Amino acid sequence: MSENVAVVGASMTQFGKREAWIRELLAEAGKACLDDTGVEPHDVEHLYVSNMASGEFEGMTGVPNALAHDLDCLPAYTQRVDQTSSSGGAGMYAAWQSVASGASEMTLLVGGEKMTHRSTGEATDVIASLTHPVEYKHGVTLPSFAGLTARRYLDRYDAPRESLGKVAVKNHKNGVDNPHAQFRKEVGLDTVLESPIVADPLRLYDFCPITDGSAALMFCPESVAREYTDEYALMSGVGGATDTHVVHERAEPTVMGGVVESGTEAYAMSGYGPEDVDVAELHDMFTILEFLQMEGLEFAEQGEAWKAIEEGTTERDGELPINTSGGLKSKGHPLGASGVAQGYEIYKQLLGEAGPRQVDADVGLACNVGGFGNCVITTIMEAGA
Amino acid sequence: MSHENVADAEPRMEAARYADGSITYPPHPLGSDGSEPVDVVDLSEHTATVVTWTTSTAPPPGVREPNHLAIVEFDVDGQPVRALGQLTTNEVEIGDDVAPVYTEELRDPDAGIREPASQDWDGYRFEPTD
DSSP: OOSOEEEEEEEEOOOBSOSSOHHHHHHHHHHHHHHHHTOOGGGOOEEEEEOSOHHHHHSOOOHHHHHHHHTTOTTOEEEEEOBTBTHHHHHHHHHHHHHHTTSOSOEEEEEEEOOTTSOHHHHHHHHHTTSOHHHHTTTOOHHHHHHHHHHHHHHHHTOOHHHHHHHHHHHHHHHTTOTTOSOOOOOOHHHHHHSOEEETTEEGGGBOOOOBEEEEEEEEEHHHHHHHOSOOEEEEEEEEEEOOSSGGGSSOTTOOHHHHHHHHHHHHHHTOOGGGOOEEEOOOSBHHHHHHHHHHTTSSOTTOHHHHHHHTTTSTTSSSOBOTTOHHHHHOOOHHHHHHHHHHHHHHHHHTOOGGGOOOOSEEEEEEEETTTTEEEEEEEEEOO | OOHHHHHHHOOOOEEEEOTTSOEESSOOSSOTTSOOOOEEEEGGGSOEEEEEEEEESSOOTTSOSSEEEEEEEEEETTEEEEEEEEBSOSOOOTTOEEEEEEESOSSOTTTSSSOGGGSOOOEEEEEEOO
16 A cells, blocks of 8 residues: 555634535535645545535535535546435545545545535435435334334343433533534533433434534645644544444344444554544434444443443543544534534544543544445544654 | 325335345345345334434425424344335334335325435335334
8 A cells, every 4th residue: 555644724614504505515615625725726636525415415416516516626537425324534534545545636625515405304305315215105214213212222232321411411411612513502411301202212302413514634745744734633544334324233232243244444544443543423313323333433332332432431531532523413414514514523633632621642533434334434533644 | 196096106206126135225226235226125014123213393395394204124034124204203213123004195295305206205104013
């Protein structure tokens, strides 16, 4: 393989309900990332856009071409990366490949989604359209998969319902210190446990919101990175995996095989193990997912991740801070942007630029989940020398 | 259409059996052993056990509200076969036995994002047998 792949710049827009449409959101993050790095637009050789459903949400297709023009990056090669909710992570994988292969010496990745103009039901249906026909016709949604899995988890591992609520409390608390987060407000456990039922036993505060937003990262070889900055991160490992399309066919509903496989790949490539990770961004679209990823990535034994939240291990001042950004839960979840925004948080933490949410970190991990574990990307980054 | 004709048209709840004995619902072009199906199993003739369930209070357009859903497990000649589908009620617990009950339209095909002609919309709900 060629030399190390570096991340030399990062940006993200304000997440939440935005007036801007997808093209404007992507351009906002892309422009900010160019400004952050000092890279001239014409020096971008590859431009990747992570986006799940701009056609379904907005009637806008061909967004990479539009963005390349809007950012003045012509004639960069462009490509849209759609891997549902893990489009952002898949974009990081694609950007890593483009630089590691030698095909590009400067690759800009921009992820984004525009969702809030749709009703909750419509947005939920766009996302549920990824399911198999035998699931879709029953009205299955991603939140209902979460309810099914959470009931199984609590029953099988004798975990208290409150432990799920504490994930929401923790991530909302972290989000207060993230100026880009959709919600910057602490919530109490009682508020979580008394909020309206969405997919029994899960309630409103067990779910992330519908969000507009965009994020961007700039990738190049380490030797090129040094021409721009002494402060950069390295992509140490990346892994991707796919699980069954039909969710009920998995051997054990509380095990996400895609998380296990992608994590194993990323650990092997990086040479790091779960014990080496100092900070992690996990895909907490639903509170139960934080537990499933902690177990799949070997941060906890199967069925025991709930004990970590009870013991404070995953708090910002704990042994393994998880979702210092506020996670999808508090920061928001613009589908194509989320994986890129996870990378943004890890990058900021590794460079010591996370402000009031800064933790002591040399190695960071991000896990981006598509569908209900249908496809997963795990990335590991470390501080550059 | 008369009631008799509806009954005549009632499809099977088809699962696929593969050469290695494994069974999947729905059928797939290739099984986990990489081979094409060798037989069809009608799950509607069997009962199942509730693995887990939920009640969704915020379903998409065209879906009943609330929507009770379950993952259930059939035992077909000693082979476990799982399915996911609507429940007729939320009066269930993990481990309860359920039977498939045919329904002509599980959701309004014209209300969701998927092209109505791209798939079938009838199927089986699960009803407790106790």
